[in-house]
Amino acid sequence: MKARLPKGYSNGGANNTNIQQLARQAQKMQEEMDAATKVLDEKEYSATAGGGAVTATVKGSLEIQKLDISKDVVDPEDIDMLSDLVIAAVNEAIRKARDEKSETMDKISGGLNVPGLF
Numbered sequence: 001m002k003a004r005l006p007k008g009y010s011n012g013g014a015n016n017t018n019i020q021q022l023a024r025q026a027q028k029m030q031e032e033m034d035a036a037t038k039v040l041d042e043k044e045y046s047a048t049a050g051g052g053a054v055t056a057t058v059k060g061s062l063e064i065q066k067l068d069i070s071k072d073v074v075d076p077e078d079i080d081m082l083s084d085l086v087i088a089a090v091n092e093a094i095r096k097a098r099d100e101k102s103e104t105m106d107k108i109s110g111g112l113n114v115p116g117l118f
Contacts, residue, residue, distance in 0.1 A: 032108045040101050047092035049085040056089035060097045064090060 040060040048055045053073040057066040067090075073082055 029109060033105055036104050036108060037101070040097070040104060043097075043100075045093045045096040045100070047089050047096060049088035049092070054082075054085040054089045056086070056093045058090065058093040058097055060101060062094055062097060 043060045044057050044065060045060070046055055046057045046066075050070075050073060053070045055066075055068040056064065058064050067086065069082070069086070073085060075082070
């Protein structure tokens with residue numbers, strides 16, 4: 001008795017075409033993600049803390065570009081508070097950058113999470 005392959009699994013002809021098509025789609029998706037990453041890495045994200053006393057601006061590549069500190073919050077007796085405000089503003093700006101990158105990549109990939117693809 002001969003074993004039969006399920007329908008669509010004959011001699012590999014149709015499967016090779018499907019695999020090649022999937023590979024092309026994956027390559028196109030990777031190219032779109034690379035282009036989006038390049039654009040997002042240059043975009044700037046700003047966030048404030050302490051009611052606007054500290055404003056941090058980071059690039060999508062997560063590099064701090066600018067840090068504005070109001071003179072009103074510079075108190076030599078309370079450096080810890082200033083440090084907390086700076087940390088809060090920087091972390092919020094980084095979160096904004098990461099969130100937008102994640103949303104953009106999800107749109108391109110349709111929510112598909114393939115390790116090593118992005």
